[in-house]
Amino acid sequence: MIKKFPRPCLVSSKCIEFEACRYNGLIIKSSLINNLKKYADFFPVCPEVEIGLGIPRDPIHLEEDQGKIMLIQPSTGSDYTIEMSDFADSFLKSVKGVDGFILKNKSPSCGVKAVKVYPLGGNARPKTDGVGLFADAVFRCFPQLPMEDEGRLRNFHLRENFLTRIYTLADYRENVENGDFGDILDYHRKNKLLFLSYSQIYSRKLGRLVSDSGKISLEDLIPKYREMMMEMMLIDPLPPANVNVLMHAFGHFSKDLNHQEKSFFLESLEKYRQGRIPLLVIQNLLKSWIIRFNNRYLTDQTFFEPYPEELMEITFI
Numbered sequence: 001m002i003k004k005f006p007r008p009c010l011v012s013s014k015c016i017e018f019e020a021c022r023y024n025g026l027i028i029k030s031s032l033i034n035n036l037k038k039y040a041d042f043f044p045v046c047p048e049v050e051i052g053l054g055i056p057r058d059p060i061h062l063e064e065d066q067g068k069i070m071l072i073q074p075s076t077g078s079d080y081t082i083e084m085s086d087f088a089d090s091f092l093k094s095v096k097g098v099d100g101f102i103l104k105n106k107s108p109s110c111g112v113k114a115v116k117v118y119p120l121g122g123n124a125r126p127k128t129d130g131v132g133l134f135a136d137a138v139f140r141c142f143p144q145l146p147m148e149d150e151g152r153l154r155n156f157h158l159r160e161n162f163l164t165r166i167y168t169l170a171d172y173r174e175n176v177e178n179g180d181f182g183d184i185l186d187y188h189r190k191n192k193l194l195f196l197s198y199s200q201i202y203s204r205k206l207g208r209l210v211s212d213s214g215k216i217s218l219e220d221l222i223p224k225y226r227e228m229m230m231e232m233m234l235i236d237p238l239p240p241a242n243v244n245v246l247m248h249a250f251g252h253f254s255k256d257l258n259h260q261e262k263s264f265f266l267e268s269l270e271k272y273r274q275g276r277i278p279l280l281v282i283q284n285l286l287k288s289w290i291i292r293f294n295n296r297y298l299t300d301q302t303f304f305e306p307y308p309e310e311l312m313e314i315t316f317i
């Protein structure tokens with residue numbers, strides 16, 4: 001089963017594997033980004049360098065004054081809040097066809113979560129629930145697009161979800177957005193099981209949208225379907241939903257398998273439900289039967305391989 005995958009377009013913090021542009025002149029290593037370079041297109045950006053700060057530079061941090069977040073360089077007392085907001089707005093307006101963001105964790109500019117925010121003056125103990133100013137602008141401009149930091153992407157589950165979302169969106173952008181009604185029907189058909197793993201309700205709504213495609217123009221259908229799909233993919237797929245999908249796929253083979261094979265599958269499924277083995281194990285078991293019985297419908301289902309296998313590593317450091 002050799003599949004052709006789209007190439008997601010990703011905006012990333014430039015200091016992760018692209019350029020030694022951190023405040024201390026260093027670069028951050030990430031084997032995920034290194035691997036992804038072969039399978040995705042990147043727009044690396046360093047917001048701090050873009051607003052005129054040099055390399056190396058004195059560190060900056062976030063300060064809060066009566067609910068207002070500011071980007072301050074303690075050594076000079078300079079306030080870079082307006083420069084950073086202006087740069088973020090103009091940069092984010094200029095990027096087109098982006099499928100996701102990978103940003104540097106804990107940075108006062110790029111941090112997605114858990115960024116230190118000091119009280120005004122910067123001398124007291126900081127809170128640690130802030131968002132970097134550039135990342136905050138991304139949240140506002142692209143609230144439904146996948147955005148993670150490289151630290152969180154070391155977690156297998158978060159990485160799997162992120163990769164699934166960016167490849168599903170990239171496929172839509174490459175194969176549906178300039179296509180016809182047939183392309184959107186094909187897209188919906190091959191993603192049917194994947195969408196069911198996110199939400200039965202959304203999956204049905206998307207199904208109704210494409211089956212009513214005669215009543216709506218293609219120009220209206222394409223953005224409407226994309227928006228609903230992105231909304232659905234904000235949901236975290238949980239084991240019970242995956243179990244339903246796996247049982248549905250298993251139903252395709254139940255009359256072809258012997259008693260022992262069926263028992264083994266059901267026992268493995270129970271272990272997955274209890275969190276004792278990963279989803280990948282059950283998916284691979286089903287894949288072996290997809291090949292053996294040459295099941296064309298399931299071969300095409302993205303649920304079994306939503307992104308290139310080369311990115312499916314259990315650990316990235």
Ligand code: SF4
Binds near residue numbers: 016045046047104109
């Ligand atoms: S975290 Fe963002 S602003 Fe800081 S060095 Fe990296 S890319 Fe530049």
